[in-house]
Amino acid sequence: MSTPPIDDKTIGELREIAARYPEARSGLLPMLHLVQSVQGRITPEGIEACAAILDISPAEVNGVATFYTMYKKHGVGDYHVGVCTNTLCAVMGGDEIFARLKDHLDVGNDEVAVQRQGDSRTVSLEHIECNAACDYAPVVMVNWEFMDNQTPDSAVQMVEALRAGHDVSSTRGPKLCTWREAERVLAGFPDGRVDEGPTAGPASLVGLEIARERGWSAPDAVTTPAVEAEKKAEGSDG
Numbered sequence: 001m002s003t004p005p006i007d008d009k010t011i012g013e014l015r016e017i018a019a020r021y022p023e024a025r026s027g028l029l030p031m032l033h034l035v036q037s038v039q040g041r042i043t044p045e046g047i048e049a050c051a052a053i054l055d056i057s058p059a060e061v062n063g064v065a066t067f068y069t070m071y072k073k074h075g076v077g078d079y080h081v082g083v084c085t086n087t088l089c090a091v092m093g094g095d096e097i098f099a100r101l102k103d104h105l106d107v108g109n110d111e112v113a114v115q116r117q118g119d120s121r122t123v124s125l126e127h128i129e130c131n132a133a134c135d136y137a138p139v140v141m142v143n144w145e146f147m148d149n150q151t152p153d154s155a156v157q158m159v160e161a162l163r164a165g166h167d168v169s170s171t172r173g174p175k176l177c178t179w180r181e182a183e184r185v186l187a188g189f190p191d192g193r194v195d196e197g198p199t200a201g202p203a204s205l206v207g208l209e210i211a212r213e214r215g216w217s218a219p220d221a222v223t224t225p226a227v228e229a230e231k232k233a234e235g236s237d238g
């Protein structure tokens, strides 16, 4: 896909993000997501634009962009598929899913699969660390949307549906959007679909249900002499 320039509209939106924060430089992370939504990756042009708006050096922006793995110096597919290979997902099948997809797509880690004749979308593959969704292991993410309880077969079916341009939904509800669309949402420009998925699925609530069945409750908050002194002070203020 082509790399559009950082035009006046994007400069305006980058400034809008920076203005959301008391310290403008706090906006750098979403600003970098906006650069990715426009250009598909972190480009030298995008780095220069962020640096100029925040009045910091390009080296400082680059330091941030190279620290976090969500920022890419190279292009990714329309659908960036991340397979969790951290401990729990790995033992539950994540390693097999990653190996199968690597083989099926004929790619290494963090690479884009060749677009075959007839494919309408591209796919890239990366192994990722724990996504705090261990209760649905093994987990795969597509442009940061969850695909829970995957198997090697379901993962292959999913990437084939994505390459063919079919609509695919997260196992939690929302329709998967493209990498650039997802990056725009991460930059803080909502796509109006925030309520498409549930807030907490059954596997996340098992502990709560067991606690209710058994009448368990959280212990009282721990108090310390310092907390007591603070409470007393608050009371005397009132």
Ligand code: FES
Binding pocket: 084, 085, 086, 087, 088, 089, 090, 129, 130, 131, 132, 133, 134, 137, 139
């Ligand atoms: S180990 Fe995969 S989500 Fe936690």
